[in-house]
Amino acid sequence: MKKLTIIAAAAAICSGCGNQPVADFGTVIPLPERIEQIADGQFVLKNGAVVSYDSGDSAMARNAAFLADFMKSDLGLKLRLEPEKRETAAVVLSVDTLISNPEGYEITVGQDGISISGGAPGGVFYGIQTLRKAVPAQTGRCSGVEFPLVKVSASPRFWYRGMHSDVVRHWFPVEYMKKYIDLMAFHGMNTLHWHLSDDQGWRIEIKRYPELTEKGSYRDGTMAGRDTSVFDNVPVSGYFTQNEIREVVEYAADRYITIIPEIDVPGHMMAALHCYPELGCTGGPYEVSKIWGVMPDILCAGNEDTFTLLEGVFDEVCCLFPSEYIHIGGDEAPRTRWEHCPKCQARIKAEGLVDDASSSAEAKLQSYFMTRVEEYLASKGRKIIGWDEILEGGVSQSATIMSWRGVAGGLEASRRGHDVIMTPCDYMYFDYYQSDDFDNEPMAMTGYVPLEKVYGFDPILPEMAAEEASHILGVQANLWAEYISTPEHAFYMALPRMAALSEVQWLYPDRKDWNSFTGRLSSFVKFYDRDGYNYARNHLD
Numbered sequence: 001m002k003k004l005t006i007i008a009a010a011a012a013i014c015s016g017c018g019n020q021p022v023a024d025f026g027t028v029i030p031l032p033e034r035i036e037q038i039a040d041g042q043f044v045l046k047n048g049a050v051v052s053y054d055s056g057d058s059a060m061a062r063n064a065a066f067l068a069d070f071m072k073s074d075l076g077l078k079l080r081l082e083p084e085k086r087e088t089a090a091v092v093l094s095v096d097t098l099i100s101n102p103e104g105y106e107i108t109v110g111q112d113g114i115s116i117s118g119g120a121p122g123g124v125f126y127g128i129q130t131l132r133k134a135v136p137a138q139t140g141r142c143s144g145v146e147f148p149l150v151k152v153s154a155s156p157r158f159w160y161r162g163m164h165s166d167v168v169r170h171w172f173p174v175e176y177m178k179k180y181i182d183l184m185a186f187h188g189m190n191t192l193h194w195h196l197s198d199d200q201g202w203r204i205e206i207k208r209y210p211e212l213t214e215k216g217s218y219r220d221g222t223m224a225g226r227d228t229s230v231f232d233n234v235p236v237s238g239y240f241t242q243n244e245i246r247e248v249v250e251y252a253a254d255r256y257i258t259i260i261p262e263i264d265v266p267g268h269m270m271a272a273l274h275c276y277p278e279l280g281c282t283g284g285p286y287e288v289s290k291i292w293g294v295m296p297d298i299l300c301a302g303n304e305d306t307f308t309l310l311e312g313v314f315d316e317v318c319c320l321f322p323s324e325y326i327h328i329g330g331d332e333a334p335r336t337r338w339e340h341c342p343k344c345q346a347r348i349k350a351e352g353l354v355d356d357a358s359s360s361a362e363a364k365l366q367s368y369f370m371t372r373v374e375e376y377l378a379s380k381g382r383k384i385i386g387w388d389e390i391l392e393g394g395v396s397q398s399a400t401i402m403s404w405r406g407v408a409g410g411l412e413a414s415r416r417g418h419d420v421i422m423t424p425c426d427y428m429y430f431d432y433y434q435s436d437d438f439d440n441e442p443m444a445m446t447g448y449v450p451l452e453k454v455y456g457f458d459p460i461l462p463e464m465a466a467e468e469a470s471h472i473l474g475v476q477a478n479l480w481a482e483y484i485s486t487p488e489h490a491f492y493m494a495l496p497r498m499a500a501l502s503e504v505q506w507l508y509p510d511r512k513d514w515n516s517f518t519g520r521l522s523s524f525v526k527f528y529d530r531d532g533y534n535y536a537r538n539h540l541d
């Protein structure tokens with residue numbers, strides 16, 4: 001009896017040994033731009049195969065380590081890293097300056113091995129991701145993978161390929177951020193927009209103003225469902241220490257992802273006002289919001305101390321985040337308090353701001369506010385991004401506009417010569433429902449963004465002239481967390497819509513095809529299963 005059990009166990013292991021899956025680049029998401037068969041036959045990547053790379057480049061060494069890690073964890077295949085051993089290598093990683101886009105890649109599979117080159121190390125990384133995604137997810141441990149003899153190449157259509165993460169409405173820990181970043185890298189994305197402050201909490205440690213997290217990161221309840229008069233009395237708290245921020249920034253950078261932090265001003269500031277009520281027009285008191293929506297209380301634009309605080313905050317934000325851009329919000333800032341505040345009115349007078357046909361004096365005061373923050377950040381070598389409201393009172397041409405209330409703001413901004421990132425809520429808000437069966441979905445922000453709508457979005461609008469189109473840096477989806485309080489729910493909302501977004505970000509319109517995408521998606525989601533990510537299944541209906 002005992003003997004029989006041992007034989008059965010050995011058979012199970014051996015069936016794993018004989019397993020040799022066949023890779024297919026035509027199943028990958030985002031689909032490579034070109035896939036050409038160059039000969040009949042195949043190359044088999046086997047256990048123990050050697051990977052070579054340029055040892056003088058730490059990014060290439062990291063790429064090689066990623067390839068080895070992926071092959072080990074995805075397939076149980078052990079690769080040997082031997083820099084500079086091109087002659088004996090089964091996989092050669094290199095930078096090829098003939099590839100004009102630094103994020104572009106080329107994979108050539110020949111009889112003797114695989115070469116993955118990129119315009120820069122980031123391009124090589126995307127080539128590695130494509131290689132791993134060509135191997136079916138349900139493989140399990142294997143002894144080798146058969147690759148067809150092909151040449152595969154791609155360059156992303158857009159330079160800015162973003163996902164947003166709101167860690168304010170609900171807080172998520174470092175481990176979640178890393179899983180989110182892994183997913184972004186898997187989908188070929190390069191920018192994480194990290195929403196770190198809002199009415200409902202302050203989530204980034206600022207050493208000069210410790211109250212921001214000591215008091216501002218805590219709220220003692222949340223509105224129940226959609227009812228703003230009933231509260232659950234469940235405390236929500238949490239923030240990222242500066243060491244944790246550095247850890248997440250570095251983790252992302254290793255995966256070619258830049259993190260752009262957002263400190264949203266002058267509205268969405270109730271958590272900061274709770275700590276510093278003297279910076280509000282009425283003097284408060286203010287509480288960290290327990291409800292969602294647009295709050296009437298915003299930072300006082302007439303008080304110099306407001307700018308002192310913001311400069312102190314941005315000094316530390318700039319030390320923590322090396323990104324070229326800092327997002328300074330600017331959305332949903334009602335100006336009614338400013339209309340009645342003596343300090344704000346004095347500022348309006350001193351700056352000579354007057355109502356005219358296109359903007360009120362208070363709208364121009366917001367422009368003054370944003371420009372002042374922009375100039376401060378410019379003195380530190382940074383550029384700003386703001387939500388499309390900042391166009392209203394006029395804004396300096398150097399500001400990049402994030403178009404969220406539809407695409408009209410993006411079109412207008414591009415006509416005025418601003419760079420634009422498209423995040424229109426009716427296509428790119430992943431906190432909206434993805435199925436119209438609202439009763440059987442977890443509660444979401446009211447709005448309907450099914451997968452097909454995400455897939456069909458083109459950030460370059462038909463009415464844009466070439467000059468306007470040249471200002472569209474790219475496209476991002478936003479994941480606001482009012483109704484999302486767990487990682488499982490966050491991934492459910494993001495997936496598989498991130499897969500559709502990745503093709504909007506990478507593919508030119510002539511390569512996009514909904515039927516091809518959904519065909520590939522049915523096997524692609526098995527990667528989510530394998531890696532333990534929750535995802536919505538209504539695309540299977």
Ligand code: ACM
Nearest residue numbers: 331332387404480
């Ligand atoms: C936003 O959704 N308020 C930018």
Ligand code: ZN
Nearest residue numbers: 281300341344
């Ligand atoms: Zn004021």
